[in-house]
Amino acid sequence: MTGPTPTLDDERDLGTRFHDLMEVVVRWLPIGLSRVVAPSFLGFALINGFTFGVDLLLLTLFRSGLGLPVPLAFTIAYVLAFGLSFVLNRALNFRSHAPVGPQAGLYAVAITINYLAFILGVGSALTEFGLQYHLSRIVAGACEAAFMYSVMRWVIFRDAKN
Template sequence: MGSSESSRTTSAAERYNAFTHGVHRLLPTWLSWIPATWIGWAILSLTTFALDIALLSLLVHVGGVPYPVAVSIGFGVASIVNFLLNRWLNFRAEGDFAKQSGKQSVVVISNYLLWVLGFSSLLEWSGTPPEVARICAAVVEGLYMYLMMRFWVFPRRHSVLDHEGRLVD
């Protein structure tokens, strides 16, 4: 990566970090325990979830693709984009890309089997519209995905506490 390309990457990550911390400062005091990385993760996840739902709708309603195949394709594409954006912008992770992507693969596969395919297919099978089934599953998978990314895929070696003893992202 060239020098100017590297500074643009760092600059984008720093701007995103400043934005998420700015949003964090706007939270009411009773929500201040929420980490700024969760805000960043939520923004990126909602963006890639919109991609997931768009692909699902397009594949099911326009392409006539069976639901399990369509939900798998949408989830797969969105998961890859989400990992890359979170690694770069939100967690600003460095280190072994192969190790991180390997861990993320374990998280994504388990999440996919439990929540995306399993739970949403059960809902869809019971008569829930495909998009609603996927959204319901996303609510459950959200907490699982954030916690796994924050503490296992992109762990911080040294935690920093603020003057009140709260974890600082």
């Protein structure tokens, strides 16, 4: 026996519940951080922390498991993880209801810039300089986090009321 099919309202409720939880957690942040950390930033950090873990898991599978070259392994893992990030951030964190097509186009431009600058640029360069590929991906990830949050909040999902 299966339950009722989820509706669009159920998805919106899930996004609202996620945002409400982020607001509660932000209020509990120490040393005045609650005045400077937006709930959408905390949501972004949680969602993208999760998808970054997915990225590293896939990277390990593609590089160590399948033996793909580092740039190819970075690329495939990156595209899959960032697709998941887009869906989760749109639905849960930014709760955007704008047409998905233009947002997906802007997101594609943002991740292309991010990919070239941070993933291939920083990540591959650090690997070439001898840093272990997981560590180089983590350093590149720190750079991309600041860029992607800014682009998602103020460009891609600017319709959201955060």
